[in-house]
Amino acid sequence: MAKPKFITDRGELEKLAPMLKAPIKRQVFVCTGKSCSAVGGQEVMAEFSRILTEKGLRQGKESKGRNPLGEIVLTECHSIGFCSIGTAVMVYPDGTMYGQVQPEDAAEIVEEHLEKGKVVERLALIKL
Ligand code: FES
Numbered sequence: 001m002a003k004p005k006f007i008t009d010r011g012e013l014e015k016l017a018p019m020l021k022a023p024i025k026r027q028v029f030v031c032t033g034k035s036c037s038a039v040g041g042q043e044v045m046a047e048f049s050r051i052l053t054e055k056g057l058r059q060g061k062e063s064k065g066r067n068p069l070g071e072i073v074l075t076e077c078h079s080i081g082f083c084s085i086g087t088a089v090m091v092y093p094d095g096t097m098y099g100q101v102q103p104e105d106a107a108e109i110v111e112e113h114l115e116k117g118k119v120v121e122r123l124a125l126i127k128l
Helices: 010-016 034-038 041-054 103-115
Strands: 026-031 072-077 089-092 096-098 124-127
Touching: 026 041, 026 103, 034 041, 041 072, 041 103, 089 103, 096 103
Parallel strands: 026 072
Antiparallel strands: 026 089, 089 096, 096 124
16 A cells, blocks of 8 residues: 655645635534434434535535535544434534434524534533
């Protein structure tokens, strides 16, 4: 395996990864592991995607309907240990880990936490 060239030039890095230019405030991870998927993980992910995209908050390629200068990165992930109490949703850099999230909770998490900065206490199981 060839070792990749380590790039130090910020301009070159931004050309290769345009997301570096976005004013990103938070990253949301939604677990779509086996157990979370059994209780709606894919649907929770789809709802976050729909809402964040509609609001223009989801960072991503314009060709995918996302906002290159969006403030939120939405990422699908796998098990984080909440398997029996999914769907797990984590918000960083806040360090908030939500459990038992249902698709209908996505709007509240977006509006209260991501837009207003207020943790949704009824779903928050860990707050760092
Ligand atoms: S499968 Fe989602 S936390 Fe384990």
